[in-house]
Amino acid sequence: xxxxxxxxxxxxxxxxxxxxxxxxxxxxxxxxxxxxxxxxxxxxxxxxxxxxxxxxxxxxxxxxxxxxxxxxxxxxxxxxxxxxxxxxxxxxxxxxxxxxxxxxxxxxxxxxxxxxxxxxxxxxxxxxxxxxxxxxxxxxxxxxxxxxxxxxxxxxxxxxxxxxxxxxxxxxxxxxxxxxxxxxxxxxxxxxxxxxxxxxxxxxxxxxxxxxxxxxxxxxxxxxxxxxxxxxxxxx
Numbered sequence: 001x002x003x004x005x006x007x008x009x010x011x012x013x014x015x016x017x018x019x020x021x022x023x024x025x026x027x028x029x030x031x032x033x034x035x036x037x038x039x040x041x042x043x044x045x046x047x048x049x050x051x052x053x054x055x056x057x058x059x060x061x062x063x064x065x066x067x068x069x070x071x072x073x074x075x076x077x078x079x080x081x082x083x084x085x086x087x088x089x090x091x092x093x094x095x096x097x098x099x100x101x102x103x104x105x106x107x108x109x110x111x112x113x114x115x116x117x118x119x120x121x122x123x124x125x126x127x128x129x130x131x132x133x134x135x136x137x138x139x140x141x142x143x144x145x146x147x148x149x150x151x152x153x154x155x156x157x158x159x160x161x162x163x164x165x166x167x168x169x170x171x172x173x174x175x176x177x178x179x180x181x182x183x184x185x186x187x188x189x190x191x192x193x194x195x196x197x198x199x200x201x202x203x204x205x206x207x208x209x210x211x212x213x214x215x216x217x218x219x220x221x222x223x224x225x226x227x228x229x230x231x232x233x234x235x236x
Contacts, residue, residue, distance in 0.1 A: 025049045026222050028147075029058075031082040031092035036175055040199060041091065044212050048219065053088070061085055071095065071108060071144040072156055079148035087150045089222050095143035095204060097177045099127070099165060101136045110177070124169055124180045137164040141181065141203035145211055147218060149225045155218060159206030174198060 028050040030038050042052050064081040068074035071094045078092035096110030106113035106127065114126040131137065141161045148154045161183065169179035171191025178190035183201060190198055199205040211218065 024223075025051050026219065026226070027051045027053055027088045028222075029053045029055070029082055029086055029088050029090040031055065031078050031090050034175070036195075037093070037204070040195070040204065041208060043199075044208050045215065048215055050219075055082075058086060066094070066108075068094075068108065071142055072146070072158070074108060075144040075146040075156065076148065076154050079146040079154060083148040083150045083152075089147060089149055089226055091145065091147050093143055093145045093204065093207070095141065097127075097139060097141055097181065099131070099137075099139040101134045101138070102127075102130060120176055121169075124177055127165070127177065128168070128180060131165050137166075139163055139165050139181065141177075143203040143207045145204075145207045147211075147222070149222060152225045155221065157207045157210045157214075159203045159208070159210065161201055161203040161206065 026049065028045075030041055030052060032038060033055055038054050045052065061082075064077055066074045066077065068077055074094035075092050078094065079090045082092065083090035094108070096107050098104050098107050106123075110123070112118075114122040118126075140163065143159045145157045145159075146154050147156075163181050163183045166180045166182045166189055169191075170189045171179050171193075173193060173195070174191045178198075181190045182188070183190060183193070185201055186193060186197060190202065193201075199208075
């Protein structure tokens with residue numbers, strides 16, 4: 001029996017046009033091994049007709065070289081790479097911390113800022129050392145989320161969160177630079193926030209919320225471009 005979507009009024013607003021058409025569930029590969037990112041994305045898309053897959057459940061492949069000049073290029077490169085390799089739609093993101101006093105660094109080099117084998121703590125310590133005595137501590141997190149169709153088009157969503165670099169590491173939650181990124185609206189560092197609190201204000205949370213709000217259109221777009229079949233419900 002074909003696994004099709006049936007609408008029973010349990011999905012978010014805007015989902016009904018895709019569901020009412022009886023369209024098929026669509027697989028979506030999350031192009032990351034970061035458990036925090038996977039949980040966050042799964043939670044946001046849990047009421048939509050996508051079968052979430054992650055890299056750990058598939059035959060391993062060498063990761064792509066992230067040599068783009070900005071977050072959008074890197075996110076799209078990762079999504080296209082995994083979509084084409086596994087031949088299913090793929091979602092990838094690229095994000096980083098941008099510190100004005102450091103000329104925009106670490107930026108797209110955030111994950112490798114203290115070396116390839118460095119830990120999150122290593123990266124935070126390096127950045128705090130470089131900010132010693134610096135009065136201007138303004139910074140922001142930037143995230144670009146990309147969905148790619150195998151051998152086809154892409155869609156991107158961008159989110160940003162303004163803040164500043166703390167004087168010391170604070171908090172035990174999150175990952176990356178969260179212990180040193182102070183969010184003024186929450187009056188805490190990201191590492192002092194719960195996952196729900198962080199998701200409400202973070203750069204990735206903002207990008208994913210934009211995707212979530214648009215996801216009925218995204219489903220139709222994926223269906224149209226990946227299967228080559230036009231959904232029986234038309235676009236507005």
